[in-house]
Amino acid sequence: MKNIFITGASRGIGLEITKQSLFQGNHVIATCRSPAQAKELILLREQNKERLEIMELNVENEDSVRLCFNKLEEKKQSIDILFNNAGIIDWSDLFEVSISSVEKIYKVNLIGCLMVLRKAIPCLQQSISPLVINLSSRLGSIQLRGETQLGGAIAYQCSKAALNMLTKQSAIDLKPLNIRVISQSPGWVKTEMGGADAKYQVSEAVSLMLNSLNQLHGDQSGIFIGEDGKEIPW
Ligand SMILES: NC(=O)c1ccc[n+]([C@@H]2O[C@H](COP(=O)([O-])OP(=O)(O)OC[C@H]3O[C@@H](n4cnc5c(N)ncnc54)[C@H](OP(=O)(O)O)[C@@H]3O)[C@@H](O)[C@H]2O)c1
Structure with missing residues (x-):
């Protein structure tokens, strides 16, 4: 049984x-901005009382991040996999995007991930094989720009490219602590x-x-992979 933080x-x-982590028999700490309004999570907790904890966490707010991880650190909570998943998008292009939107997107998609990752280190260190997954996007790949028809969400793209650098650098910085960090689209x-026209349910x-993560080797860190586990160019 793994301890999964999301x-x-x-x-x-x-x-x-x-849902799928619970189905696989893991213990899940599911965090969200408004636990009282998270109806599906509340329902899931009724069915998985022992294995699902719901905690309040607004990744934009440093106090909220501190409070959440102080509680976990106090009880020496181990985290085996941390999913830095919370994210927002604005499809505006370079000409239209407002600076306040750029700031907000960076706050959630980049700074939020950095704050969560940093505060999670003591919990990650309680695990034998800790792994951090930063939810990135092919839209954040600098090399793929111009090669696909998608693009134009300038703030989002920049935030995910920056998140990829956070992955790369923190993988190096956290190697001595045995903590692996990966970007996954x-x-x-x-x-x-994603909208209704997207490829996947x-x-x-x-x-x-989750299947591709199960197939990773214990030494893989600082990489950018897709849902299928194949590497994506930075
Ligand atoms: N869907 C795609 O096609 C796609 C493609 C590539 C990458 N991704 C990435 O995958 C991740 C999840 O995307 P999704 O498609 O599931 O998006 P989504 O359906 O819009 O859900 C976004 C989640 O992030 C949460 N969130 C937003 N701001 C937050 C904050 N300040 N603090 C805490 N939680 C916050 C939302 O919570 P509330 O309910 O409180 O708003 C919601 O639970 C994102 O990082 C996204 O960039 C998605």
Whole structure:
């Protein structure tokens, strides 16, 4: 049984990671901004009382991150896999995007992940083989720009490219602590963010993601992979 920690677990990919992790017999700490309103999580807890904890966490708010991890550290909670999943998008391009939107997207998609990762280190150190998964996107790949027809969500793309650098650098910095850090794109998924035309049902994408993570070697860190586990160019 693994201890899985997830941000943004109220809906979409985060909720599905929670469901499938529980189904696989793991213990899940599902975090979200408004636990009282997270109806699906509350229902899941009724069915998995011993193995699902719901905690409040707004990744934009440093106090919220501190409070959440202080509680976990106090009880020496071990985290085997941390999913930095919470994320937001604005499809505006370079000409249209407002600076306040750029700031907000960086706050959630990059700074939030950095704060969570840093505060999670003591819990990750309680695990024998700790792994951090930063939910990235092919839209954040600098090398793929111009090669696919998608693009134009300038703030989102920049935030995910920056998140990839966080992955690469923190994989190096955390190697002495045996903590591995990986960027993973879930593919194009039918969620509120991905929209109805997306390629994957959310259950399909998460199943692919979790399978590919099971197949990683213990020394793989600082890489950018897709839902199928294949490497994506930075
Ligand atoms: N869907 C895709 O096609 C796709 C493709 C590539 C990458 N991704 C990445 O996958 C991740 C999940 O995406 P998704 O498709 O599941 O998106 P989604 O359906 O829009 O869900 C986003 C989740 O993030 C949470 N969130 C937003 N701001 C937050 C904050 N400040 N603090 C805590 N939680 C916050 C939301 O919580 P609330 O319910 O409180 O709003 C929600 O649970 C994101 O990082 C996204 O960039 C998605």
